[in-house]
Amino acid sequence: MEEKSIVLIECTDKKGLVNKVTSVIFGLGLNIVSNNQFVDEESNHFFMRTEIVGKVSKDILVDKIKENLPDDAMIKVIESKPKRIVIMGTKEHHCFSDIIIRSEYKEINADIVGAIGNYDELRGLAEKFDIPYSFITHNEKTKEEHEDEIIKKIEEYNPDYIVLAKYMRILTPKFVEKYEHKIINIHHSFLPAFIGANPYRQAYNRGVKIIGATAHFVTNDLDDGPIIAQEVLKIDHTYSAKEMRNAGRDAERAAFSKALKLVFEDRVFINKNRTVIFE
Amino acid sequence: MEEKSIVLIECTDKKGLVNKVTSVIFGLGLNIVSNNQFVDEESNHFFMRTEIVGKVSKDILVDKIKENLPDDAMIKVIESKPKRIVIMGTKEHHCFSDIIIRSEYKEINADIVGAIGNYDELRGLAEKFDIPYSFITHNEKTKEEHEDEIIKKIEEYNPDYIVLAKYMRILTPKFVEKYEHKIINIHHSFLPAFIGANPYRQAYNRGVKIIGATAHFVTNDLDDGPIIAQEVLKIDHTYSAKEMRNAGRDAERAAFSKALKLVFEDRVFINKNRTVIFE
Amino acid sequence: MEEKSIVLIECTDKKGLVNKVTSVIFGLGLNIVSNNQFVDEESNHFFMRTEIVGKVSKDILVDKIKENLPDDAMIKVIESKPKRIVIMGTKEHHCFSDIIIRSEYKEINADIVGAIGNYDELRGLAEKFDIPYSFITHNEKTKEEHEDEIIKKIEEYNPDYIVLAKYMRILTPKFVEKYEHKIINIHHSFLPAFIGANPYRQAYNRGVKIIGATAHFVTNDLDDGPIIAQEVLKIDHTYSAKEMRNAGRDAERAAFSKALKLVFEDRVFINKNRTVIFE
Amino acid sequence: MEEKSIVLIECTDKKGLVNKVTSVIFGLGLNIVSNNQFVDEESNHFFMRTEIVGKVSKDILVDKIKENLPDDAMIKVIESKPKRIVIMGTKEHHCFSDIIIRSEYKEINADIVGAIGNYDELRGLAEKFDIPYSFITHNEKTKEEHEDEIIKKIEEYNPDYIVLAKYMRILTPKFVEKYEHKIINIHHSFLPAFIGANPYRQAYNRGVKIIGATAHFVTNDLDDGPIIAQEVLKIDHTYSAKEMRNAGRDAERAAFSKALKLVFEDRVFINKNRTVIFE
Structure with a gap:
């Protein structure tokens, strides 16, 4: 050493x-x-x-x-060598592309060894940067069958972390336990406000003046894992739910990239349901 | 005119x-x-x-x-003349004093015509600024008896708005309906996260990285009235629940004074459970 | 119409x-x-x-x-059709890549019709997204010769705007006047603090607690054109000048992308040395 | 001990x-x-x-x-006992009152042992809180005569720190050297932008999109002493210079009270022209 x-x-x-x-x-x-x-x-x-x-x-x-x-x-x-990571996405590009760029230019301490999507939309983006992309549809499969295929692919890469870059499906306990403390997610709300589906719609209905995003480790309690980073932005009554979602993308990118930077530099301890972070 | x-x-x-x-x-x-x-x-x-x-x-x-x-x-x-307002408090001074100072120096468009507390702690502060202070204890009274005394006092002042400056008791529907759209509260969390009692303790337990405060109109759904202003601040794992509460005071003051400024300049419409604000 | x-x-x-x-x-x-x-x-x-x-x-x-x-x-x-833009860079990737991604996914109302660099470093990035890249070195050329080559290339594209994505050379008055109100720059400081070279070093030496970035129209007064957007972030004594520069990248991306979004949606008026922006 | x-x-x-x-x-x-x-x-x-x-x-x-x-x-x-401080003001109340409230309620670790003004405007406020107030006019005095009177009064209090709560006169080198590293000022701009007089007017003219405030130790280089805390707020083209000044008050209060909290808890080292702060 x-x-x-x-x-x-x-x-x-x-x-x-x-x-x-x-x-x-x-x-x-x-x-x-x-x-x-x-x-x-x-x-x-x-x-x-x-x-x-x-x-x-x-x-x-x-x-x-x-x-x-x-x-x-x-x-x-x-x-202090780069972590091996697998990124998973669905259709939205913004966190997915942000990590790719930051990995490509060494802004985060990680090499993306593979990408997995339950749609094929993000293939082009991944392949531009020579990241192997696996399209594993969930169609006509049980949740377990789908995840088994994903796990099989992940195991080929032997990653240090699995990064959910707007992967829009809820993972089973089996999956989560297999990769305990190794899965990082970005949730598009200022948790614990607006747990679950369609948080921007929930935020619109509640009439909040600030929206946010939360990066966290995934546990089996939905949206309830240890929080790593949160970002917010001010909005007003003129924002529709859709405009909140568009504006919120930048908060999502910011919280997610900050969290990944911290985790991949080994600055984050998990302390039960909380984190201790030495920046 | x-x-x-x-x-x-x-x-x-x-x-x-x-x-x-x-x-x-x-x-x-x-x-x-x-x-x-x-x-x-x-x-x-x-x-x-x-x-x-x-x-x-x-x-x-x-x-x-x-x-x-x-x-x-x-x-x-x-x-555009100053609103007549009654402020209500319990023991905490920080929002109570902030409004008094801002009213005294015309930073908000309001004259404080009276102050009411369910403890006597804030009397000295009010009286320094020549604001009549009524100590109306809730001890040995039913909630209704207590509120009836408060309402009687409020009616003497005929205020445009009632401002709850960390008044720590939940109001009955009767009270709220009597002053519909005229009661403004500061809640010490980033609503809708941490509704109810002891939000800083809840925030500590959840391990959030940002805490906040919310100023809102009071309705009969606890902590669920139309939001006027929200403020947040970043924290980290080193904050105890008590330190969050101390740090949160400044977010509370900021959200509350901003909300009062807007309401008293007639910039706020209530749009069902949301607000439309022309700054 | x-x-x-x-x-x-x-x-x-x-x-x-x-x-x-x-x-x-x-x-x-x-x-x-x-x-x-x-x-x-x-x-x-x-x-x-x-x-x-x-x-x-x-x-x-x-x-x-x-x-x-x-x-x-x-x-x-x-x-309201997409603007035709040319992006210019030197070696740093972060604003350059950010605009490419946002244009690719229609987050800004612009088509990048060409890219120009005074180094060849950013070619790979541009070409991944099928953007023609022209490497026009300034070596062994007068400033005027260099700019003439650039202008010739720009004229081929007939762009609505020229976007300086960390293009690290000062433009001549001739160039600036030719594209009056059409050149947008990102400056890596919270203007008007730290005009000129190496603003993060200047910020370090001054011991500021907040650093920032400024997107502005380019005029012939160095770093003094009308400001479109500014972003800041908090730092402390532990940041070296280099760490400020790294952290500042996100403020630069944020200010720049916000400014471009506003300009390309025709929300920005130039009012002498100031801007009027309808968000 | x-x-x-x-x-x-x-x-x-x-x-x-x-x-x-x-x-x-x-x-x-x-x-x-x-x-x-x-x-x-x-x-x-x-x-x-x-x-x-x-x-x-x-x-x-x-x-x-x-x-x-x-x-x-x-x-x-x-x-860790409270510092003895003297506060100095001119006419503006907002920082002056903020410190008084925070001292009164132990939000900062300081006892205000005296207040000095070059006008009599702030007397009422100080005396409400039983703080002795000395009105020492600068009229018909040389700068040195005026400061000599002030120094004589300060010496009666033997303070640990002198706090300039919008004291609008520039101090002589003699004064500054006498109380080296003991004078804390709030400047109403995001230093080093807009040094000197009327910073909000300067900010208006420059068309900035963010304004700020800076709390710093006073040295003999005008507005150039070690920075302790800075706060900012977003503005837009609709703010007149006067509206900036009004809005800026809250940034001034925030930066000033934060700085005083840190200094009075002995968390601030002066490192030449910079500060090292252990929060």
Whole structure:
């Protein structure tokens, strides 16, 4: 290990944890580039993210840190190379294209290894950027059959994350559990307002003055997974539901790309139904 | 009528309404200072707000406009003098003091003719600014008895609007109906997220990344009246529910003062459960 | 003329202009879809934008309106078809790609008829979307020779607008005058702060807490043309100048795409060094 | 020392500083409540803010830390009691009243020990809250005579900070140097745009689409001191310079109160012409 690495730690909180971890790191002759920690006082849980530079065996580093931490400690040492991701879409282009562009120009730390759509609309866009596109229709299939085909394709890519870029079908518990904490979705409302279908129509009917978008990890509670990023924009009475949807696209792009940037730089811990994010 | 007046019109939409109304106004030798209109296409309903200057009888103006509009037209001509308002509070000072300051220095078009609290905490603040303060406890009273006392006091003031500046009790339908479209509330969440009690605790538990505040007219559906203004602010995982509440105060002040400014300048139409606002 | 058209009017202000224009439009049996007007009180100048639907000769409409307006009136009737635009870039991809995507998916009312770069870096991106790309180096040429080549190429396309998507060379007065009010630029600062080169470095040195981007029409006063749209984002002391530049990309994209959307829908009037925008 | 204290450290950066400081703190049996550090890589300068709880002599703590740090280290240990502040105003009430309310209700960590105005307009407001108000006119005095009177009055209060709540006179170098790093001002523009007089008029003339406010420490370069907080708001072509000024008040209040909150909680380091802020 010579390059920059990221050390992620979480465990029950105790006095002096930061001091102990940094002592181990310096003891091994490593440099700390940046360092963040947070204690969730309600659950007494400690989170730490440290960027280090230097030469050391990953196993030795993990073991030495483990010796100094409570028994429940989870420690990861991650090399900062691009994540392998699969993007899934339906027909809307705006988040799909935004990720492709940001991946192409290294604005997010990810390589798109494959794209999957339940329609064929987005093929042209993916293929322009040499991303293999699989059109897997849901027509004349049970939900399970459809997902089994998708899973089979995903497994070929062995991705670190699955990114739902306006993929408009609800995933089954089986799918979600298979990729626990690895699926990121963009929901077109300021959650928890307007859960479920057609949030812009709901927002129109309620007469809100601000609309938003929410990027979150997917769990089996619909639209209720840990939130990573949210963006909003002001609207007024002149917006129809359709105009809200058009305007909302930019909030969706913004929340989604921000969330992906953070996750792919290993800045996001999941803390039960919440996230801890070291920007 | 010599000063600036505001003409508010709403009716079923028809071709050429603006042209007809402006023809009447010019025909009477009046000047148009500003002019806004909006058609709600879903309900085919027309809204118009016009600021005029000139000498004319209010009745003549209303009659002449009425002749040119559909039968269901509602027309108001309002002189732009300060509204008479009663403010109600409980213990929290921040919206209460903000309105007092803004009224004192004419930042909102309102005179505070009285203040009512179900605790005595805010008396000192009100009295510093020579606002009569009535402490009407809810202790050892039924909800109806309590409200009857409040209504009796309000009636002494004959206000145009009742402003709930963090008044922390739910009003009965009787009270709400008595002052239909005249009660303005500030709710400490980004509605419709986190309806009901303790929204900051709810927001903490959900792990949102943005919190907000909503100023709205009060109806008998809790926290569901027409929204006038909303404000938000970004937070992160380091905020406890209490810190959210503290930070949220500024969003509450901002949404509330913006809403009051708009309403008291007669810029807000109620359009069923939504608002039409000409800023 | 059968489709939707846009009528743009500006002239010295006089009482009753809106009434007169709408009378003409209704007299010709046309429908008004939306209508906006503004009077610049400092210069006593009137601006009006009206969307109409109906069958009429463009010349007759202009003539009839002209009869009813002051002598200095400028009247345009525009069909709402996509603008022909040429985009110019240097090496940075983010605004360049953003416009291409938005044009491709009709988020802005424009067809990109050609792209020009003073480097060859952006060719691949343009050609993926079948946009002809001309690499016109400035090397070993005088500024005038370089621009003459560019102008020759632009003339082949006969564009409505020239869009500088992070084109990093200052244009000569000759060029700017040739395309007066037709060149739109994105400047990577919150103008008028940080005019000129390297604004993020300037912002870093000044220690600002907010950075921004400005989309504006190009005039011969460097970075001083009429502003169309501005966007900002909050930063803190941890941002290096380079990190500001990276973060600022999203503000640049947002301001630029917003400005282009407005201009290409004929919502923007130039009012000396300012803009009047009917959103 | 038993209560919560704040340790502020700055020095040349070296490897392992955080580890050394935390070792000292734990060695003395103290608890760390929160901990922030930052390295300015351009100047190789280290900043650290630590909140601690526990019983220790302040001198011993400073000495022990000093032993472990580079020779140029500056170390402060501060008890978290309210700052003593003097507020200065001219005629405008909005920032002046905002601070008074926030101090009165402990929203900022400060006691206002006195108020000084070069007009008598704000006396009533101050005295409502039992703040002694000194009207010191500048009429028929040289700038130096005027400031000498002010300084004499300030010295009676021995304040930690002097807060310029829209005090509309430029201070002399003598005054500024006397209270170096202790004077906080609110400037009614998004600095460095629109330095000097009448920034809203300048903003109007330039046709900006966003206006702002800047809270900063006062130095001898006009409007060029280290920035603490900035706030902005969107405007459009319909705003006159006067309407910008009115709307801008809320941005001024927001930037100013945010800055004062941060400074009075000892969260702000001055780093040459920039600030390092641990929120």
